[in-house]
Amino acid sequence: MSEPRVDIAFTVNGEAVRESVAARKTLVDFLREDLGLTGSHVGCEHGVCGACTVRVNGVIVRGCLMLAAQCDGAVVETIEGVSDSGDIADLQQAFEKRNALQCGFCTPGMLLTAAELLSVTPRPGRAEIRQYLSGNYCRCTGYHAIVDAVEAVAQQRAGRKA
Ligand code: FES
Numbered sequence: 001m002s003e004p005r006v007d008i009a010f011t012v013n014g015e016a017v018r019e020s021v022a023a024r025k026t027l028v029d030f031l032r033e034d035l036g037l038t039g040s041h042v043g044c045e046h047g048v049c050g051a052c053t054v055r056v057n058g059v060i061v062r063g064c065l066m067l068a069a070q071c072d073g074a075v076v077e078t079i080e081g082v083s084d085s086g087d088i089a090d091l092q093q094a095f096e097k098r099n100a101l102q103c104g105f106c107t108p109g110m111l112l113t114a115a116e117l118l119s120v121t122p123r124p125g126r127a128e129i130r131q132y133l134s135g136n137y138c139r140c141t142g143y144h145a146i147v148d149a150v151e152a153v154a155q156q157r158a159g160r161k162a
């Protein structure tokens, strides 16, 4: 018996998408396999590691825990779109400058999570940064450099506003 499919229409990185998707396909698999947006990664597939983080209607979600079919009518943003917008260019530069990435597997999710933190808490302390990023696992960096990078960007942005 063929798998049930669902017709969906939503926006991905500003582009309208209309597709018939397998009812059980996750959002991150749909983005990667059907749209070729491979910046969102698949790690644990259990909602633990944060590698699959994307934005849906402006809020970060686990792309492995959401079905593509649930996104009908939604606005989805991936690391590709957010990166192209220039909104996180300072975070990306800070990550590079401070060696806050090595293999890069966690980096798209880290960046989207850090961007959300700085939008809700513009001057987070180091403990707050660690707490907010605690759902994003990194096997390479030991986290210190990531916290340094996010803290540096918070300070830069505060300096620009002053
Ligand atoms: S792959 Fe989604 S949280 Fe790990």
Ligand code: FES
Residues within 6 Å of the ligand: 100, 101, 102, 103, 104, 105, 106, 107, 137, 138, 139, 140, 141
């Ligand atoms: S840089 Fe390799 S998992 Fe974070």
